[in-house]
Amino acid sequence: MTARRIVVISAGLSTPSSSRQLADRLLADSAGLLRERGVEVDAKVFELRDLAHDITNHLLMGFAPPKLEEALDAVASADGLIVVTPIFTTSYAGLFKSFIDVIDPQALTDLPVLIGATGGTPRHSLAIDYAIRPLFTYLHAIPVTTGVFAATGDWGGGGDGVRSLPDRIFRGATEFADLVERTDRSDMLSDPFALDRPMGHLLGGLAGE
Template sequence: MTGTTTTKRIVVVSSGLSTPSSTRQLADRLTADAVSILGGRGIEVEVEVFELRDLAHDITNNLLLGFAPPKLEQALDAVARADGLIAVTPIFTTSYAGLFKSFIDVIDSQALTDLPVLIGATGGTPRHSLAIDYAIRPLFTYLHAIPVTTGVYAATSDWGDGGDGVRSLPDRIYRGAREFADLVAATDRSNLVSDPFALDRPTGHLIGGLAGE
């Protein structure tokens, strides 16, 4: 009897603005650990990575005109078909980046339902780590996604030499990746269908009270 190999699809979204980017570095570390953990369980993983800065103009055009150019459509389709999402944003002014939120706004309102999400964030100071729980996690919960318990925040000092933060960051990355892998391994989104009566306005317009515009 020949065994079958399960394949899971993970989409990685990084909204860092610089090159190189600590946001992308954190996304890559989270992805590597998640793929390794799933691989150890005999699960193959297909990974697609999207840098939102490369899609910034397309995201804006979608918000203004209501349609997605091909590159953005590819990213939106990938999210809708994914078994798990790793989403990493820099923290600006105590919350997620505007580009990150704009991308979430153009995702179909049903696309994140029951989708495991591993949240990552980067910033200059550890004080902004709370943004994961008061800003980013509620956003995904509102959209019926399943954010893992451990969100991973990396301050500038976490990437330096020495200090407790440097030693604990790999531990936090692994813990978050393990929780994410547990959900991805168990999830089955193959039967999800889009709601034909769903509103076609971006969720940000609804949340922000702009539904009538």
């Protein structure tokens, strides 16, 4: 079986970031489960704060700079996507939504998605189901049933009194690994209209690397 490509998107703004910490935990459990089943994993992690200016320029100009284009291409060719965003004012971060806005809508079709979110209080956990999940469903992705929310208190081991954060991470990762193992998105790699070089390079006369 060929390696499964997993892309991780973290929309945390601080350093260190609890969103990145959750993303790393979700990836570790997902990749571990897949490797136990004999499935190799090729993982790429992108921090949106490093791409913030490129995302804005893309929204204004319509062209993706090379670093952003790498992230967009990775998502388009992925077998699974892990996304984690902080919750601001009861919903996902603006930077996270802006990144979703510059993805080719067709790139997410039938793509398994494991959703994670972070916030100061467990009250924000509902944002996964009323804001983030509908976004990916609208784009024809396949979000797994279990979304993983990590409040500040979860990192101390207290959890939400129902299921600990490690348990929730493992449950979401298990559902995600099941979908990724069965996913075949090889056709996403063959685009008869694909360009040999980025459009910005062609228009600007820049030499491809």
